[in-house]
Amino acid sequence: MNYDLNQLSKTAPKTSTWAGLGKLIRLISHERRILIMALIAILINSSLNLLGPLIIGRTIDKYIRYKDFAGVIHNGILLLCMYAVALFTSYKQTTLMGGVGQRMLFTLRNSIFNKLQQLPVGFFNQNKAGDLISRVNNDTDKLNQFFSQSLMQFISNISIMIGAGIFLLLINPELGAAALSPAIVILALTLILSPWIKRKNVASLKSTGGLSGEIQESLNNFKVIIAFNRRDYFRKRFGIANTANYKAAIGAGLASTVFIPVYGFFASMGQLIVLSFGIYLIGKGLFTIGILVSYLSYATNFYNPLRQLAALWTNFQLAMAGWDRISQILSLESDLPQLPVGITEPNAALLEFRNVHFSYDESKEILHNINFKLERGKTYALVGPTGGGKTTTASLIARLYDPSKGLVLLDGKDIRTYTAEERSLKIGFILQEPFLFSGTVKENILYSNDMYREHTNEQLEKVITDANLGSLLAIFENGLETPVLSSGDSISLGQKQLIAFMRAVLRNPQILILDEATANIDTITEKLLSDILNKLPETTTRVIIAHRLNTIENADEIFFVNSGEVIRAGGLNEAIDMLLHGKRVS
């Protein structure tokens, strides 16, 4: 299945601006009460701002003209009170919406993260981690900025504009119509240019994701880069991604700002019309100075928000571009769906491969018609030449992939009928290069062992000792508090495997799959591991991708995995014979 987000975005249907806005609003629709309060605050604020010019005009015509200072002071105090209330409502609206933005950001990041947890391995093979991180961090923040800053400014500006427009038309319809006419050009310009601005912003966000992917890849592989002296190669790749990002950012910046002066020009035109017509009307005795001052103020109130709307519109397009990239992830469905509960076969083996075929892509079948059974409490070794299909077989046992044909049965039921959670409780998988988070040994053990979350260190140590894992923990200098860095050399790869081992064993799985580390564990630790493997509960089935002779020796059954076939090797000698003389993968 295609999970490449960059390819999918090319074929995805384009969302219209209004449909996009609807989707964005739905994201915060559960905050209805706070939104209504913020809206009321905005409406009060806009109304007070709109009343200001009217009172100023009246003051000029009624009091200043006749030198009535008591009237001037009275209206001055009235204006002061109005502006104080306006300040308070503006503060209230900002804090309310700031909270909405932050909560939305939290929820959105959570849903993306949960979605990422459900998506199959294929998704992570096809997308760069850096691009995904950029979507989780950068794109969601664009949405936060829109909700916490731009949305309410947007509404406030529109309400002030509409109010100012109404006042302009009410005071003098002809002059009002003339004053508003440049706005039509601006509106048309905005509608025509929006798709272009959005396209430029999407390209910019995409190239930021690409750059972040490039950085992440070279940081992860810096040792290989240095060892193979591939600095130039990566520098070149980084240079290309950085240039693309630079160009896309310039394009987006230009698209977002190039028309601001045009908006400014038309706004000034509107004010010029008011001024010249107004003076003409005063000359004719149809207008007073006070009305002209109010009128000019309303024209400013109309065009200033319009100018800001241009910038806010860009923020909106940016948020929409971010939202498109986020919804791409959220709308993905795992190609490992959970099937409805089916029949349970009686007296079934713990796990069975029945006529299993598998290929990563159409071009090459990796496993051909595999049949085997795993019984409870036994130890199985998978041996074979590199590239023979051992890891693939183990991945199918843990349902990291589904067979292209055939069935995998767990406890007599199709493995696809289990939820991901049930499956992960029953099957533990320790990869050769296990994934650890930056934190401590304890945090890494607790990840996926939630039931011990409230345990103190002493309690957790007891649980670990009871599970016969005490000797492994003792290897870490500061025990549970030993720091772990997901990248870097704070602990060795062998030690990482030990942590992953403790993490998996504490879950008490029915099947424990161990992709044995080849060169990372010293002989003493290796002995500890095999002791612990022997001391696991009797019912635990062990499947070990074996690289060591003693693992093979201790196995109840050895499977030779080569050229897409899984064959019972019989005894140790046959296995060694197969390894030495068996057909190599082509």
Ligand SMILES: Nc1ncnc2c1ncn2[C@@H]1O[C@H](COP(=O)(O)OP(=O)(O)OP(=O)(O)O)[C@@H](O)[C@H]1O
């Ligand atoms: N994600 C993947 N996409 C495409 N092909 C893959 C993928 N992973 C493995 N393969 C191919 O599948 C075949 C079996 O690989 P697999 O990793 O299962 O072998 P292995 O026996 O575990 O090898 P090793 O001992 O080197 O780990 C190989 O030809 C490999 O190139």
